[in-house]
Amino acid sequence: MAETHGRGDGEGLLKRSFFLAIGLVTAACGDGATVSDDPFCQAVLPRVAAFLEESRAANPTPDDPRYGGTVVVGNYGEISDGMNSAISSDYTSTQHQQFVNLMTLIRYDENVTPQPYLAESWEVAPDGRSITFRLRQDVYWHDGERTDAHDVAFTWDVVTDPLTAFPNAAFWNHYVKGPEGIEVIDDFTVRIHLEPHAEFLDAIRHVGILPEHLLGDVPHDRFREHPFGTQCPVGNGPFVFESHLPQQRWTFVANPVFPQALGGRPFVDRYVYRNIPEQTTLLTELLTGNVDIYIAPSPDHAEQILEDPNLELIAYTSRQYNMVIWNARRPQLADPRVRRALTLATNREQIVEAILQGYGVISHTGVPPFHWAYDPEGLPVLPYDPQAARALLDEAGWRDRDGDGVRESADGTRLEVTIKYNPNQLRQQTAEVMQSQLAEIGVAAQPQSVEYTTLVRQINDLVERDFDGVLLGWVTEFKVDDLDLFHSERIGQPYAWSGTRNAELDHLMEALNLTVDREAARPLWQQYQEALIAEQPYTYLYFPERLGGVNRRLRGVVMDARGDWVNIKDWYLDPASR
Amino acid sequence: MTKYVVRRLLGAVPLLIGIATIVFFAVNLAPGDPASYFMAPGMTQEVVEQMRTNFGLDDPVPVRYVKWLGSMLTGDFGFSFSHSRPVLDVLTTFLPNTLLLSACALSLAFLFGIFLGTLQAVRQHSAFDSATSVVLLFFYSMPSFWLALMLILTFSLFARNVWEWPVWFPASGMTPTDYDFLSFGEQVRARFMHLVLPTASLALVLTAGIARYMRTSMLEVIRQDFVRTARAKGLSERVVVFKHALRNALIPIVTLAGLYIPILFSGSVFIEYIFAWPGLGRTIVDAINTRDYPLVMGGSFFFATMVVVANLIADLLYAVVDPRIRYERT
Numbered sequence: 001m002a003e004t005h006g007r008g009d010g011e012g013l014l015k016r017s018f019f020l021a022i023g024l025v026t027a028a029c030g031d032g033a034t035v036s037d038d039p040f041c042q043a044v045l046p047r048v049a050a051f052l053e054e055s056r057a058a059n060p061t062p063d064d065p066r067y068g069g070t071v072v073v074g075n076y077g078e079i080s081d082g083m084n085s086a087i088s089s090d091y092t093s094t095q096h097q098q099f100v101n102l103m104t105l106i107r108y109d110e111n112v113t114p115q116p117y118l119a120e121s122w123e124v125a126p127d128g129r130s131i132t133f134r135l136r137q138d139v140y141w142h143d144g145e146r147t148d149a150h151d152v153a154f155t156w157d158v159v160t161d162p163l164t165a166f167p168n169a170a171f172w173n174h175y176v177k178g179p180e181g182i183e184v185i186d187d188f189t190v191r192i193h194l195e196p197h198a199e200f201l202d203a204i205r206h207v208g209i210l211p212e213h214l215l216g217d218v219p220h221d222r223f224r225e226h227p228f229g230t231q232c233p234v235g236n237g238p239f240v241f242e243s244h245l246p247q248q249r250w251t252f253v254a255n256p257v258f259p260q261a262l263g264g265r266p267f268v269d270r271y272v273y274r275n276i277p278e279q280t281t282l283l284t285e286l287l288t289g290n291v292d293i294y295i296a297p298s299p300d301h302a303e304q305i306l307e308d309p310n311l312e313l314i315a316y317t318s319r320q321y322n323m324v325i326w327n328a329r330r331p332q333l334a335d336p337r338v339r340r341a342l343t344l345a346t347n348r349e350q351i352v353e354a355i356l357q358g359y360g361v362i363s364h365t366g367v368p369p370f371h372w373a374y375d376p377e378g379l380p381v382l383p384y385d386p387q388a389a390r391a392l393l394d395e396a397g398w399r400d401r402d403g404d405g406v407r408e409s410a411d412g413t414r415l416e417v418t419i420k421y422n423p424n425q426l427r428q429q430t431a432e433v434m435q436s437q438l439a440e441i442g443v444a445a446q447p448q449s450v451e452y453t454t455l456v457r458q459i460n461d462l463v464e465r466d467f468d469g470v471l472l473g474w475v476t477e478f479k480v481d482d483l484d485l486f487h488s489e490r491i492g493q494p495y496a497w498s499g500t501r502n503a504e505l506d507h508l509m510e511a512l513n514l515t516v517d518r519e520a521a522r523p524l525w526q527q528y529q530e531a532l533i534a535e536q537p538y539t540y541l542y543f544p545e546r547l548g549g550v551n552r553r554l555r556g557v558v559m560d561a562r563g564d565w566v567n568i569k570d571w572y573l574d575p576a577s578r
Numbered sequence: 579m580t581k582y583v584v585r586r587l588l589g590a591v592p593l594l595i596g597i598a599t600i601v602f603f604a605v606n607l608a609p610g611d612p613a614s615y616f617m618a619p620g621m622t623q624e625v626v627e628q629m630r631t632n633f634g635l636d637d638p639v640p641v642r643y644v645k646w647l648g649s650m651l652t653g654d655f656g657f658s659f660s661h662s663r664p665v666l667d668v669l670t671t672f673l674p675n676t677l678l679l680s681a682c683a684l685s686l687a688f689l690f691g692i693f694l695g696t697l698q699a700v701r702q703h704s705a706f707d708s709a710t711s712v713v714l715l716f717f718y719s720m721p722s723f724w725l726a727l728m729l730i731l732t733f734s735l736f737a738r739n740v741w742e743w744p745v746w747f748p749a750s751g752m753t754p755t756d757y758d759f760l761s762f763g764e765q766v767r768a769r770f771m772h773l774v775l776p777t778a779s780l781a782l783v784l785t786a787g788i789a790r791y792m793r794t795s796m797l798e799v800i801r802q803d804f805v806r807t808a809r810a811k812g813l814s815e816r817v818v819v820f821k822h823a824l825r826n827a828l829i830p831i832v833t834l835a836g837l838y839i840p841i842l843f844s845g846s847v848f849i850e851y852i853f854a855w856p857g858l859g860r861t862i863v864d865a866i867n868t869r870d871y872p873l874v875m876g877g878s879f880f881f882a883t884m885v886v887v888a889n890l891i892a893d894l895l896y897a898v899v900d901p902r903i904r905y906e907r908t
Contacts, residue, residue, distance in 0.1 A: 072755050080660060080868075089618040165628040170620025221632045230662050245670055246661065247856035248751060272755045276854040280727055284749040286737045453610025453869050456617050477620070484620065494623055 012328075031213045040230035043258045044143060044214065048232075051144040052240055052253070059256040062264070069573035070270040071554060074291035078275050079250060083241070085208035086227030089167035091475070094206070095565040096556060100252060100271070101235035102208030105133055105152065106201060108562055112370060112478055114201045117262070118236075119149065119192055128196030128516060131204075135188040138259045141211050142240045149190045154212035156182040156192070158484060163220040168477075170484065171203035171569045174440040174513075184187040196516050199479035206477070209236070237462040238569040240268045246381045249274045258569075266574035267556075286549050287310065292573075293557070294549035295564055298426075299357040305549040316560045317361055317369045318546035323538040324419060324434070325459070325497045330468050332415050336500075337396040339536035342417075343382045343388035345441045346434055352542050365529040367480055369541055370561035372518060373525035389441045400442050416444040417468035427471050430541070445469070460494035470497070473544075478561075483509050498537035505531050553577035579897070583890070590886045595647075597882040598765060598875075602646060605874050606639050612659050613867040633659055635871075646875070655879075656872035665876035668861065672875035675752060676850070676857035681840055682777045692824075692831065694785070694790020699800060699827075700819055710789070718786035723848035726779035730852070733775060747775050750854035754778055776853040780846055784838070796827040829900050836892025840885045 036042075061067045064065050070132045081093035088094050098104050105119040116122075121132040139147040159166045160177035174197040175181055183191040194200060199558040211234055228234070233241045239252035250273040254266045274291060276282045283301050286294040287308060297305060305313045326333045326342065333339060352360040364381045367374050393399075398407040398415050407415040419434060421427035431447035438445040450458065458466040482493040488506050491499055515521040548559045553574045558567040613629040630636050637645070643645070649656065654666035694714070698707045717725070730749045737746035748754065754768050799805065800823050808818045850860035865873040896903045 070755065082662070084662075089616055089621070162624060162628055163632075165625050165632055167616055167618050167625060167629075168620040169622050169625045221628075224632060224659070225657060225662055227662065245856065246668075247861065248753075248854070249755060251755075274751065274755065274854070276750050277860070278750075278852045278854065281750045281852055281854060283731060284730050286747070287735055288738045288749065290748060451610070452867070453614050456614040457610050460614065460617070475618075481620075484622075494626070556625075 021335055036227060036231040038227040038231055040214075040227050044234055045232050047143040048234055048240065051140075051142060052256070054144075055255075056255045059265070061256075065575040066267045066572040067265075068267075068269050069574075069578040070254065070272060071268045071293070071571055071573060072272045072274060072291045073293045073295060074274045074276045074285055075295040076275075076277050076282065077281065078247065079230070079273060082228075082230035082244075083208070083227065083233035083235055084223060085210060086155070086164050086166060087229075091563075094208075095563045097208035097235075098206075098570055099237070099563065099565045100239045101233055101237045101241055102210070103147070103235070103237045104206070104208055105135075108205060108478070110558075110560060110562075112372070112561070114205065118152075120261075127412050128194075130191050130193050131200075132185070132189060132191045135190070136259060136261070137188055138261070139236050140257055141213070141236045142255065143211075143214075143232050145211065145213050147211075147236045147359075148187045149184045149208065150187070151209050151212045152190045153182045153184050154181075154216060155207065155210045158210065158220055158223065160208055161220045164223055165221070168206070170205065170481065171477075173197075174200065175203070195514075197514050198512060198516060198521060200516070202477055202479040205379075211236070222523055242270075247275055263569060266569040271568065273520075283549075286551065290428060290550065292551045292554045293564075297547050297549050299355075299359045299547070301549070302357065302359065303345045305547075310552050312550045312552055312558065313549035314550060314559050315545045316548075317543050318475075319370070319477070319561055320473050320475045320546070321363050321366055321368060321543050322430075322471070322541045323363070323366075324469045324471050324541065325467075326417075326469050326539065326540050327423055327465055327467055327499050327535070328418075328500045329465060331413055332398075332409070332417065333468060335396050336399065336535050337392050338415075339539070340382060340534075341389040341392040341396070341441065342438065342443065343536055343539040344385045344392065345438055345443070346539055346541070347384040347437055348541055349384065349438075351433055352431055355426060355433065356542065356544060359547060361543040361545070363540040363543050365532050365540060366474075366476060366482060366485075367525065367529060368476060368561070371478075371480060373480075374520060375526075378526060380533060382533060382536075386437075386441050393441065393443075394507075398442075405439070405442060406444045414444065415442065416446070418446045418448045419469040419471060420448050420450050420455060420467050421471040422447050422455050431471055458495055462492060462494065465497070465499070481509075481513060482532075483513060486532075500535055500536050501538045502531065505535060579894075583894070586890050586893075589888075593886065594879070594883060598647065598650060599643075601875050601878045601882070602643050603639075605871050606642070606879075610869055611635065612871060615868050630805055640852035641846050650879070655876035658865070658870055658873040658876075660868045660870040660873065665872050668873060669858065669877060671839070671882055672856055672858040672861045675855065676859065679773065679776055679849070679855060679857060680780065682773060683784065684838060684841065685778035686777065686781040687788055688831075688835065690781070691785045691788025692792050692828070695789040695794075696796050696819065696824065696827070698789065698793045700815075702797060705729050714786040714789050716786075717782045718790070720783065721848075722783045722846060724781050725782060726775070726849055726852045729779055748772050749775065750852075752856055776849050776855055779852075780849055788831065788834065792827065792831060795830045796897045798822065799827040802826075827897060829896070832892060832895045832899055835895070836889055839888035839892065840881070 075092060077092065079093050079096050080092050081088040085096055085097045085102060088097060097109070103118040105117060106114045106122070107117040109115050115160050118136060118139060120136050122131055122133045124131050127423065133152070135149060135152065141147055156177055158164050160172045160175065160181060174195045176193040181193050186189055215226070215228060216235055230244060235241065238255050238258045240255045242251040242253050244250045252271045256265050258265050263359055276285060279298060279301065282291070282294050283304060285291045286305070302313055305311045326339050328334050348362045352358060354364060361369055364376055392408055398409055400406060401408045419431045421431050428447065428449065435445045435447055455470070458464060459470055484490055484493060486498070486500065486502070486505050487509055488501040490496050491501070505528070508524055508531060512521060512524050512528060516523060548564060550557050555572050555574060556567070556570050560566065604817065611630070613626045616629065625688055658665050658668050661668045681799065694710060697862065698710055701707050733747045734749040737743040748771060752772050757765060759766060804808050805818060805823050808822045822873060847859035849855065850857040862874065862877040
């Protein structure tokens with residue numbers, strides 16, 4: 001009897017492991033290419049698959065060893081907005097819209113000069129009030145429809161409509177918005193109307209064109225919810241969407257009918273984007289060869305990548321800059337001399353060396369290194385000079401009157417500032433370094449960590465502006481436009497963080513915004529930056545270098561200010577490694 | 579029994595509505611809002627306002643509360659801003675992944691925990707007992723995210739790049755990128771390989787705890803009279819321990835199981851992050867960071883429901899293991 005029970009227990013165990021195995025197996029069947037059950041996707045994806053098969057049959061892969069294989073890119077987050085260019089501001093999403101799945105009318109070359117892309121040519125009217133784009137006639141949506149001028153007009157209509165809430169509304173400041181802003185001349189010609197202004201093609205370069213035949217019926221205020229973005233995008237770019245497993249990966253395949261004149265189909269057969277939120281894991285996956293590219297490793301991972309002979313490290317100055325914004329509404333920060341002293345006392349070389357391990361370029365204004373007007377040599381920059389900082393504070397009337405190491409004004413206000421930042425190791429270290437550097441000139445700086453969206457509210461709220469100093473990273477477009485940040489008339493807008501008023505800056509920003517000719521703009525940029533350095537609404541810290549870890553079996557990878565995916569079409573895998 | 583279950587379920591309704599209310603106000607009164615997450619250069623105040631309107635956030639909070647509660651009662655959890663999909667879709671996409679991981683971890687943890695704890699109790703004060711205690715305490719006091727990183731380092735990075743073992747485990751994800759091209763057998767194997775490290779990091783820590791409880795519980799039972807009687811009847815030690823003593827020693831472990839069952843659903847956020855596991859915990863934390871209100875509210879409500887159900891299951895399990903507990907007359 002006892003023995004029977006003994007065996008019974010054994011059977012229970014057996015049974016349990018059997019069910020565990022069954023569970024595993026059923027789970028295995030349940031995965032794979034999950035097709036969204038949304039009716040829109042159900043209708044669209046089979047058409048994409050059919051057109052892909054048809055165009056593959058008609059366009060065999062060219063006989064060149066560079067074609068073929070799968071490239072895997074690992075990054076810390078999702079492609080959150082997907083291919084929905086109408087609502088997108090997220091970096092990874094716009095990269096995929098511009099270079100992977102969709103096409104823009106024009107694109108930049110490595111010198112940030114506009115080049116033909118979906119538009120094969122364009123012409124600016126002599127009065128500068130319209131641009132006429134002539135489109136390529138050999139670009140097809142991935143479901144087989146041809147891309148034409150109506151798609152461009154449709155996209156324009158959507159992104160400039162306030163109902164859509166396109167995040168970068170400032171793009172359209174000098175354009176005629178809505179249907180009046182764009183004319184369809186013929187099926188492959190459109191004309192866009194605008195007021196002449198600086199770098200007017202930058203907004204055009206940004207926006208991926210969307211398919212009218214699929215999205216024409218979507219109410220503009222419902223674009224963010226549409227499954228097109230993340231469940232079944234249909235683009236016209238070099239890569240065709242295949243599948244998206246949320247939180248795991250996106251898979252794209254080469255578009256066999258991508259125009260020959262633009263280089264034809266991409267070299268790789270498949271491109272997989274993997275979402276790996278933990279950087280240590282991502283580094284492991286790069287080192288073990290499970291991903292070919294690790295996007296934006298932190299500086300402390302750079303060394304391990306450099307040590308591995310199979311890996312290559314790419315470093316480039318991105319469009320980001322980091323700064324401390326001073327709230328000039330605060331009595332202790334109202335005087336530009338105080339703000340200049342804070343900058344003079346900040347050893348930015350040390351911050352870049354110690355915290356970024358050298359992967360950064362010191363900044364003095366928001367004009368980034370890739371910009372044509374970038375020329376720090378010619379600027380009256382504020383170097384690290386604590387002696388000068390002390391003298392400036394003395395002159396401004398801030399002295400340590402009670403001998404406690406912190407300066408006071410004549411009415412007893414202490415020179416104290418909190419420096420807020422969102423939780424992030426680099427920011428925290430920067431704030432702490434600044435705290436000790438500022439202490440040397442008698443300024444009591446207190447670092448304070450605040451969760452990101454809360455921080456945004458504290459600094460953007462027009463009434464509160466609840467901060468003295470805040471450490472922030474800001475990404476510029478290729479068109480540098482500081483109007484929202486510094487113009488006196490926008491002081492009632494969220495981004496007038498510093499709240500400084502400076503008539504000279506106002507005048508120069510307005511002039512720069514409307515000066516089309518670069519040679520005429522160059523001296524204005526010089527004056528503007530000089531005035532900005534004198535005003536010091538921010539202590540500009542550095543332009544971080546964005547890194548990329550790349551497996552050497554992947555060739556031809558270019559990453560620069562245009563982005564990490566800019567030439568994905570030309571990446572190819574070493575044939576011996578496949 | 580049925581009457582008891584029905585009464586417990588009915589009692590849960592006001593509880594859940596209360597939870598829903600707290601969740602709603604906690605989320606909506608927290609500082610920050612979804613539109614501020616999208617802050618970008620050039621995003622004007624007008625765009626922010628329009629975005630809030632498109633998100634359905636322009637009504638006052640009480641109006642939104644009534645609307646939300648109303649639609650919840652009809653089974654509509656709303657629309658996730660960050661996933662651009664209905665909340666229920668998002669939850670059901672990630673729930674099975676979390677269940678798979680935590681079910682494997684919990685069953686292994688209970689299996690090994692009960693087994694090791696029993697052996698330790700039976701051989702109390704032996705070298706085996708002390709050695710196991712030391713090892714278990716080592717795992718028990720280790721944070722699971724640190725253990726996870728060590729496992730990745732050892733069984734993924736070093737195993738492949740340094741020691742060149744024939745078998746090494748993938749450090750992240752649930753399936754390989756070429757999953758669709760694998761044969762059925764290979765798919766099952768790939769799934770298994772991806773499960774090993776995350777399951778181990780969760781299970782090792784849990785096992786240690788369970789074994790400690792089990793050891794204590796078994797030590798108490800094994801000294802009781804009925805065990806001595808069983809031995810006196812001449813039953814083999816194995817039968818005495820596993821048949822007679824074990825069932826009694828398991829009662830406190832069932833309480834423990836009731837406490838652990840919610841882990842089945844919430845998963846372990848750290849583990850899901852580190853192993854890039856597409857689970858529910860990670861999804862909800864991401865939703866909190868992006869202020870995806872509908873998903874946070876839907877997700878929290880869902881967890882709350884599961885905890886209520888799990889507690890009920892644990893209470894019912896008592897009746898199974900302990901014949902003294904009966905629910906008819908209560």
